[in-house]
Amino acid sequence: MNFLEERIVKDGIVREGNVLKVDSFLNHQMDISLFEQMGEEFKRRFADKPINKILTIEASGIGIACIAAKYFNAPVVFAKKSKSINIEGEMYVAEVESFTHKCKNQVIVSKKFLNEGDHVLIIDDFLANGCALQGLISIVNSAGATVEGIGIAIEKGFQAGGSVIRNLGYQLESLAIVESMDAATGKITFREQ
Amino acid sequence: MNFLEERIVKDGIVREGNVLKVDSFLNHQMDISLFEQMGEEFKRRFADKPINKILTIEASGIGIACIAAKYFNAPVVFAKKSKSINIEGEMYVAEVESFTHKCKNQVIVSKKFLNEGDHVLIIDDFLANGCALQGLISIVNSAGATVEGIGIAIEKGFQAGGSVIRNLGYQLESLAIVESMDAATGKITFREQ
Numbered sequence: 385m386n387f388l389e390e391r392i393v394k395d396g397i398v399r400e401g402n403v404l405k406v407d408s409f410l411n412h413q414m415d416i417s418l419f420e421q422m423g424e425e426f427k428r429r430f431a432d433k434p435i436n437k438i439l440t441i442e443a444s445g446i447g448i449a450c451i452a453a454k455y456f457n458a459p460v461v462f463a464k465k466s467k468s469i470n471i472e473g474e475m476y477v478a479e480v481e482s483f484t485h486k487c488k489n490q491v492i493v494s495k496k497f498l499n500e501g502d503h504v505l506i507i508d509d510f511l512a513n514g515c516a517l518q519g520l521i522s523i524v525n526s527a528g529a530t531v532e533g534i535g536i537a538i539e540k541g542f543q544a545g546g547s548v549i550r551n552l553g554y555q556l557e558s559l560a561i562v563e564s565m566d567a568a569t570g571k572i573t574f575r576e577q
Numbered sequence: 578m579n580f581l582e583e584r585i586v587k588d589g590i591v592r593e594g595n596v597l598k599v600d601s602f603l604n605h606q607m608d609i610s611l612f613e614q615m616g617e618e619f620k621r622r623f624a625d626k627p628i629n630k631i632l633t634i635e636a637s638g639i640g641i642a643c644i645a646a647k648y649f650n651a652p653v654v655f656a657k658k659s660k661s662i663n664i665e666g667e668m669y670v671a672e673v674e675s676f677t678h679k680c681k682n683q684v685i686v687s688k689k690f691l692n693e694g695d696h697v698l699i700i701d702d703f704l705a706n707g708c709a710l711q712g713l714i715s716i717v718n719s720a721g722a723t724v725e726g727i728g729i730a731i732e733k734g735f736q737a738g739g740s741v742i743r744n745l746g747y748q749l750e751s752l753a754i755v756e757s758m759d760a761a762t763g764k765i766t767f768r769e770q
Contacts, residue, residue, distance in 0.1 A: 413690040414653045416646040443635035447643040447653065453609045460607045460640065497606040 387421050388537065388559045389574050398565045398572060402540070410537060411444035411509050416451060422559060423452035426507070426535040429557045430456075433532040435505045437461060439498070439524065441491060441516050445508040448537060452507055461497045463520060466490045476526045478519035491519035493527075500528030511536040511558060514545025521554070533557065541575050580614050581730065581752045582767050591758045591765060595733065603730060604637035604702050609644060615752060616645035619700070619728040622750045623649075626725040628698045630654060632691070632717065634684060634709050638701040641730060645700055654690045656713060659683045669719045671712035684712035686720075693721030704729040704751060707738025714747070726750065734768050 385393065397405040409415040435456050440449035441463040449460045466489070474495040481488050498504070504524050511517060517534065524531050531554060539546045539558035549556045561575035578586065590598040602608040628649050633642035634656040642653045659682070667688040674681050691697070697717050704710060710727065717724050724747055732739045732751035742749045754768035 407687065408689065409652075412654065412657075412687055414643060414646075414655070416643060416651075416653065419643065420647075443639060443655065443657070446636060446639040447655075450607060450609060450612065450640040450643050453607075454613075458609075459602075460609065461605065462607070462636065462640075464605075464636070494600065494605055496601065 385574065386425075386559065386577075388418070391415075391418060392538065392560055392562075393572060396572065398567045398570050400567045402542070402565055403567075404538070404540075404562060404565060404572070406538065414447045416447075419448055419451035422448060422537060423455045425559060426452050426505070426557065427455035430505060430533045430535065430555070433505070433555075434503045435532050437498070437502045437529075438505050438507055439463065439493070439520055440507045441465065441520060444510075448509055449507040452505075452535070456505065458505075461493060463491045463493045463523065466492050476523045478522040478526075480515045480519040491516065491523065493523050495527070498524065498527040498529055502527065502529035503532045504529050505532055506534045507536075508534075509537045511539040511545045511549075511556075512543045514543075514548055517545065517549065521549075535559075538562065578767065579618075579752065579770075581611070584608075584611060585731065585753055585755075586765060589765065591760045591763050593760045595735070595758055596760075597731070597733070597755060597758060597765070599731065603641075607640045609640075612641055612644035615641060615730060616648045618752060619645050619698070619750065620648035623698060623726045623728065623748070626698070626748075627696045628725050630691070630695045630722075631698050631700055632656065632686070632713055633700045634658065634713060637703075641702055642700040645698075645728070649698065651698075654686060656684045656686045656716065659685050669716045671715040671719075673708045673712035684709065684716065686716050688720070691717065691720040691722055695720065695722035696725045697722050698725055699727045700729075701727075702730045704732040704738045704742075704749075705736045707736075707741055710738065710742065714742075728752075731755065 438460045475492045478491045533555040536558040539561045541561040631653045668685045671684045726748040729751040732754045734754040
């Protein structure tokens with residue numbers, strides 16, 4: 385097990401319905417030392433890519449992206465979730481349909497901060513069905529920029545998001561891929577990487 | 578002028594209605610080198626305080642708080658904004674009324690991550706009327722924890738939020754305090770600190 389898998393086993397909580405709570409270190413309380421390890425590991429995995437910008441989405445992707453950004457010496461742009469279509473100024477907009485929550489959301493990024501010369505690393509905390517991630521990729525493509533890679537903290541390997549993105553040819557690196565979880569025993573099985 | 582005031586003059590945009598747009602470096606695209614300077618400066622200003630936790634609020638406080646956290650060697654907790662009263666589990670809840678937006682919101686933090694032994698530095702990007710900040714202080718007090726200080730990037734000194742908080746006796750440190758802005762000329766005047 386790597387450092388993140390060990391931490392998930394130690395402090396993650398498995399709930400009924402394939403819910404994995406990691407709010408004590410990842411997405412409500414945030415362990416910055418852990419984020420630094422994650423940033424270093426993303427840099428190792430994307431070392432050969434000419435990344436000049438990191439794109440994430442509010443809210444829980446922001447901390448990971450900001451700490452990772454130090455290792456890439458790049459600014460971070462975070463996409464905003466919006467239920468409104470009343471956008472001030474010039475924005476890239478992606479319509480994102482959540483299969484889980486049965487609702488449509490917009491993901492928006494100002495056109496000022498993403499251009500065709502940009503080489504983008506997308507970072508987020510979780511990947512399950514991948515709806516938010518699909519929106520971010522769509523926005524990078526709208527800008528004519530290049531998705532150099534996608535770095536995820538925890539992927540639910542038993543949901544479709546990851547395989548769809550890999551099938552599309554993107555370099556998707558998830559630091560921990562959960563293959564299965566058992567709420568009764570608390571046991572978590574990770575995919576060998 | 579300090580480093581943040583200089584950056585505001587260089588890249589900030591003044592709009593009608595006392596709007597200061599700093600989305601190219603602070604709250605949409607984020608300049609991580611600048612955030613590191615801000616983190617160092619917060620550490621200098623709160624050097625004598627026994628801070629063991631940083632509290633911020635989604636979304637645009639998170640990046641600043643995470644970078645600042647390195648200088649305090651402390652975890653970050655971010656409060657969530659919620660319109661719902663349907664809260665799963667045990668949460669501290671503050672009702673926050675926005676005078677600007679004429680709406681009520683809830684600010685919530687899990688009780689697991691804030692306790693009476695905690696010495697908290699609150700960090701946010703903007704302070705104007707101070708509604709969100711009042712909610713964060715209320716939550717720290719509900720937990721029986723101690724507000725050791727409040728670190729803000731940009732305060733609108735011509736709005737009431739800052740003076741209310743200082744009147745209450747809190748150590749509030751704003752790295753830049755805007756006294757006035759002129760949308761016609763773009764001129765920004767800062768308070769001497």
